[in-house]
Amino acid sequence: MKASPGATSPVRSSPAPQRAGIQSVEVGFALLEVLSTSPGPLMLRDLAAAAGMSAAKAHRYLVSFQRLDLVTQDSGTTRYNLGPASLKLGLAALSRLDSVKLARQLMPTLMAQTGQTLALAVWGNQGPTLVHWEESPQAVTVNLRLGDVMPLLSSATGLCFAAFSLPRLAAGARPQSRLALLVKDELVRNQKLARKDVPASMAEVAALLEEVRLRGMARAVNTLLPGVAGLCAPVFDADGHLVLGMVALGSLATFDTAWDGAVARPLAAAARQLSRDLGFKQE
Structure with missing residues (x-):
């Protein structure tokens, strides 16, 4: 069925476009979020499990976070904790x-x-x-x-x-x-x-x-x-x-x-x- 000249066609609302982001940042933030709610420093396996990722994947993120002082690692216990940059923020x-x-x-x-x-x-x-x-x-x-x-x-x-x-x-x-x-x-x-x-x-x-x-x-x-x-x-x-x-x-x-x-x-x-x-x- 054709619309008559001058008739207004119904307008379909489209969902708002999702703004582009960097997924790896969002994934890595899960580690910081776990540390922020933990009562104390965590071992790699426990931190990774709580963030829903493998230990190997978590370790790569933690290496970068350590370089930025967002995370620290105790040399004795090997546990991870929030670093001075996290405190500053x-x-x-x-x-x-x-x-x-x-x-x-x-x-x-x-x-x-x-x-x-x-x-x-x-x-x-x-x-x-x-x-x-x-x-x-x-x-x-x-x-x-x-x-x-x-x-x-x-x-x-x-x-x-x-x-x-x-x-x-x-x-x-x-x-x-x-x-x-x-x-x-x-x-x-x-x-x-x-x-x-x-x-x-x-x-x-x-x-x-x-x-x-x-x-x-x-x-x-x-x-x-x-x-x-x-x-x-x-x-x-x-x-x-x-x-x-x-x-x-x-x-x-x-x-x-x-x-x-x-x-x-x-x-x-x-x-x-x-x-x-x-x-x-x-x-």
């Missing part, structure tokens, strides 16, 4: 988050109010990770760097993330989430070291995290570094999720560790203000 991305940008704008005022070293931390692949650091003129020298992952049970930063990201822990409950497993692993390590300054049982962990929730911030004194105290206040987004920890750190000689002291008050106020700016509504 991750920190650059994290530092451009809106929450971090907004928090950095509050830092000069907070520094003037507290006189202490300040830091910002977000949740990374391995735990709470420092993504910004501003030293006070009276700063105590500490062996911390951008990209460092804070321990969950001996640092104010770790306690803050554990308390406000985990559901309340029952003493006999088995950990389910990755964060809960990390807490359990750290607890076991501390038990082996016979540390007396951190929780020694899951019941003590649960009690400590409950205190952090009640106080609205976390505190660590002499547990992360000798002679050093820290406070960390949580920042929440519009959905009530913890997105950032605002940290104050200093020498016990000058740092007010009181829950309502000269450091805690402005730190908590800044965190509440940033949470409001991100759309969080306090119940």
Whole structure:
């Protein structure tokens, strides 16, 4: 049947053309993705299997990734891990988050109010990770760097993330989430070291995290570094999720560790203000 002159023929929609890419890059990225979600370094066979490729194929990609510093290999264990270039990329991305940008704008005022070293931390692949650091003129020298992952049970930063990201822990409950497993692993390590300054049982962990929730911030004194105290206040987004920890750190000689002291008050106020700016509504 012929269409009559002037009649409009139906137009068939065609799928949007797929943009050309480099398939080998996409394939190789699977290895980086596995390493980013792994709790630690991996053997070649395990890494390759998790990425869905043969060990020989994975090895070729890993050789190139090592040249670019995206991946490192431990000469002793032969295990692979993410390299310094991966950390650099991750920190650059994290530092451009809106929450971090907004928090950095509050830092000069907070520094003037507290006189202490300040830091910002977000949740990374391995735990709470420092993504910004501003030293006070009276700063105590500490062996911390951008990209460092804070321990969950001996640092104010770790306690803050554990308390406000985990559901309340029952003493006999088995950990389910990755964060809960990390807490359990750290607890076991501390038990082996016979540390007396951190929780020694899951019941003590649960009690400590409950205190952090009640106080609205976390505190660590002499547990992360000798002679050093820290406070960390949580920042929440519009959905009530913890997105950032605002940290104050200093020498016990000058740092007010009181829950309502000269450091805690402005730190908590800044965190509440940033949470409001991100759309969080306090119940």
